[in-house]
Amino acid sequence: MFKKIGLTVILLIIALFTIITWTFASPLQEAVVTNTDVASENSQAPKNIILFIGDGMSPSLMTPYRHYSDDTATAELEQTAFDPHLVGQQMTHSADTKETITDSAAAATALATGEKTYHSAVGVDGNGEQLHNVIEAAKTIDMSTGLVVTSEVIHATPANFFTHVRDRDRHSEIADASVDDIIKNELKVDVLLGGGLKHFNRSDRNLVSELQERGYTYVSSKQELLDSDSDLLLGLFAEEGLPMFLDRDEDIPSLKDMTKAAISRLSKDEDGFFLMVEGSQIDWGGHSNDISSMMSEMTDFEQAFEAALDFAEADGDTLVLVTADHGTGGFSMGVDGENHWNPEPIRQMKRTPQFLAQKIVNEGTVVDLLEEYVEWDFEVEEISAIQTALSNENPSSSIRAILSKAVDKRSYTGWTTDGHTGEDVNVYAFGPKSELWHGLSDNTSVAKNIFEVLEEKE
Ligand SMILES: [Zn+2]
Incomplete structure (x- = not known):
């Protein structure tokens, strides 16, 4: 008897709670849905797109980085510059889903062309066919383009944005493409900054002087970069990759210096610009299980992102994206x-x-x-x-x-490995069209969505 009364009371309470929840929650749910709708309706294709790629910057690094970069003078844990803009995650596996862990070349092919491919491939599919990339699409509609990295500029990630090669190790072939590949009478990349002079100044070919003949200004130190006002710019600040953030002397520009230099030139174009910025050496720290390099390389990357964000906030017509190609090292x-x-x-x-x-x-x-x-x-x-x-x-x-x-x-x-790891990576987005990256997506969605945005711009 008492059991029956008890059960009835419990059922009544549940029913009442459900009614109350429905009554009060509905306007809130509607409000949330309405906000999303308004955001997508209002979001016009941006004039400019800046894509940041943290090589090897897995989600497992974002929490330690928050502690590492915390202002210890205050009691609270400050957010990183990335934190407020987290919108989703993306999957990184290769074309063959059994290859659960990607390399930089296959991942960058996905990010730059919207197609999955095999390891070591640069902008080509499994049959070696060329895949159209976002810089080619941007150039086709007269936008300016730039690539800024701390590795050699012919490294797997940047290479995917300007050329098509079956193997990432064909360095000379990749470097040659920076001069030989033409779209609408122009080279594909207007501002190319990073390391890798040895691939440009070779015994068989001097690509530096060839680019100078085509109107590019060549700079090789931070001061020359700051002094130059040319819109077509080649900056190679080391024979190979740049020294790491902690180890640079004043001759070597930071990723932020290079990003600001690129934006100041590219933003003169009324048709807008596409810029890719890579924190290339976060990954190198991971391969060596070296947390001090990983954290400080992320500082370099974050400062560059903040500079881009400052520009985008003032400009109001720039989409800024941040993601990674894969994890490296299995940090714990x-x-x-x-x-x-x-x-x-x-x-x-x-x-x-x-x-x-x-x-x-x-x-x-x-x-x-x-x-x-x-x-x-x-x-x-x-x-x-x-x-x-x-x-x-x-x-x-x-x-x-x-x-x-x-x-x-x-x-x-x-650490769990000296290689790459296969977890989903974070996506951060700011500005018009950032809603396209909300939730879980695939790494191919970076290029696919950028193609969509560029089409809408036309
Ligand atoms: Zn990588």
Whole structure:
């Protein structure tokens, strides 16, 4: 009897709760739906598009980066510049879905052309057929174009935006395309900034002077970049990749310097511009399981993104996208379930382990050098391991690994691989049409949606 009454009361309460929830929740739900509708109705195709690609910048890095870049003078944890603009995630697998982990070339083909392909492919499908990319589409409608990277400009990611090659390692062929591939009497890329001079200044061909003959200004230092006012610009600031963010001297521009230089030129075009900016070396830090390089390379990337955001906010007609091509390293924020991950020892590295290892090898000193560049103390065993490694076959890489592990030990950083990882990556978007990337999408949607936006612009 009492059980029956009890059950009835419970059922009545549930019914009442459901009615109340419906009554009060409906206007809220409608309001949310209406807002989304208004956003898509109001969103006209933007004049300009800036695409940021963090190579190897998996979601697992965004939380530690928030702690690493936190203003420790305040009690709260500040957001990163990316955080407010998170809109979704995208899948990164290759054309063959059994290839759950992509390489940079296949991922960049998806991002630049909207088509999945095989590993090492640059802008071609499984049959070697050329795939139309977003820079070619932008050039066709008279927009200006730019590529800004910290790797060599012929590296897999940027190469996908201006050429088509069966193998990412055909470096000379990729470099040649920057001069030989023509659309509507113009070269595909108006502003090309990064590293890789050795692929342009070769014994068989000098692409630097060929580009100069075509009206490009060539710059090779930060000052030359700042002083130049040419709209057609080739900037190569190192023979190979640029030095990492922590290791650069004042001759080398930051990713932010290069991004601002590109925007200031490209934005003169009344037809608008497309610019791709890559934080190329976040991935390189991941391959070496080197968290101090990954975090500081993300600072370089974030500062460039902030500069683009400043432009887009003032301009009001620019879409800014940020995503990654894949994860690298399988970073883990914590290792033992007891100790909290700690960014402080990472912040206290004044140079990267790679830089320090090379300097130790060159100068043969260990203790003094580490005291100068690292704010915490090394253990006696770590110092003697470094001294022993000095007589190894490849001392620099052994010492780099010892230094990286010393940082891991103090920060409680874990890793699962020295290769890529296959998780979905974050998408951040700001400006007109950013709603196109809401929710879970595929990495091909970057190019597919950009093609759609460019068509609407025509
Ligand atoms: Zn990559």
